[in-house]
Amino acid sequence: MSEDFFPIKKVDHVELYVGNAKQAAHFYKTAFGFAHTAYSGLETGNRQTASYVLEQHLIRLVLTTALSPDSAIARLAHLHGDNVAVIALEVDDAAEAYQTATSRGATGAIPPTQEEDDHGVLRYAAIRTYGDTIIKFVDRSDYNGVFAPGYEPRNGSAAVNGTNGHEGVDAR
Template sequence: MDVTIVDHVEFYVTDAEETARPLVEAYGFRRLGESGPGLPGQRTILLGQGGIRLLVTAATDPAHPVAAHVERHGDGVARIALRVADAAEAYEEALSRGATSVAEPRSWGPDVVTADVSGPGALAHRFVERRGEEFLPGAIEPLPAGAPSDVDMLEILDHTALCVAGGALDETVRFYTEVFGFKEIFEERVEVGDQAMDSKVVQSASGEVTFTIVSPDPARKPGQLDDFLRANGGAGVQHLALSTRDIAGAVAALGARGVRFLRTPGSYYDAIERRLGEVSLSVAALRAGNILVDRDHWGEMFQIFTESTVERRTFFFELIERHGALTFGSNNIRALYEAKERARAAAETRV
């Protein structure tokens, strides 16, 4: 199957305007379009920055399926759209390999064809075939191009993190490898105190679509991933990683606009030079921004994670800058887990 890139990501939310506002005002996304009469019963806003396209959708009719989805799972990612050369062919191929139909192939004007299949939990995948520039003719009405944002530092979707139930990791990996033709490229186990999680990474043949799949160890003490699964009503997208060429500048700019990032203990930075030697960003800059760093055989990567702002605390963003690195920061997976545990403990203390 010729999956090339992530075409767009769609959020289902309680209030489209309320969700879109901080993405525009704090993250620097621009409003590119909004739903027209071709999408009855819903309010959808198209946002863009670099090569990233986000749809934010809320039900305006309580009988609309989006309303039921949000009622069960809360605000979060409901659909990840994958670009293909032939949407109808990809859809039929996916069904023949075990996927379940969500929406049959549909043409939107002469230049766009879509078709949807189910993914893990409540997540759906949409195949998108494009031969023109218009996003979804007859459904999303383009807006006049506005002034460029002064925060325009996010480029593409680097990877998507999926959280699945304990014991479902291998099954989910098989789904992506058998249905979509992805390859497993990485695996990791992290143990923190009495808790443990396992992760595997699958990637499209193009190398441009990547899913990091994480799962709690059911034999160990329940932790943050179990909290996610309970609050989300099952498996789903835990975070989206957005790439940038200047993570220190992006953290400073987004932080000044109100984005809150997870904090990292000073001891992490005290050990960087001992652990990795000299790195291409100064330790002082990393410490000032709470930015994580790791290295693999191919180069370095710098990462940071935002605090969750959705009501159920089930979704957050990651910013990532790669200097040749191809993997996902083995040491930083532990750092993220520990940071989320500190935030979880603080929230329990406040209750």
């Protein structure tokens, strides 16, 4: 029996880099019944990106668009079109997951990092996978905010338990 080197609690979120996050969010809300639960952008003080957090049952999507044509996100969206850029996994200890993965041959993308606001501390780190996609390890144990520091809540919680048949990422 193989040992689980860093247990994964669940898929925390999937982040897509898109050309127009506002339009993509509208589509996901109207076509698939997702609820808009959090936002980060110019209105929240973020001058780099606009990100819409959408949820339905156990699925959390983050739709991100660059606010500058010179950013890495803009280049990736131009190169790939709308694409999955980040697969985030919730773990007990993001730094330990990163250390374990890189010690076993993974290439680091984001070293262990923490962000803090009035809702607590969010810890994360990331490794590279094939292409331009990264796997992000997220530790939410000391964070109680809507999504992450810099995000503000949006009133879309009613559809979090949506009925469009979408239950979760890798849910069976």
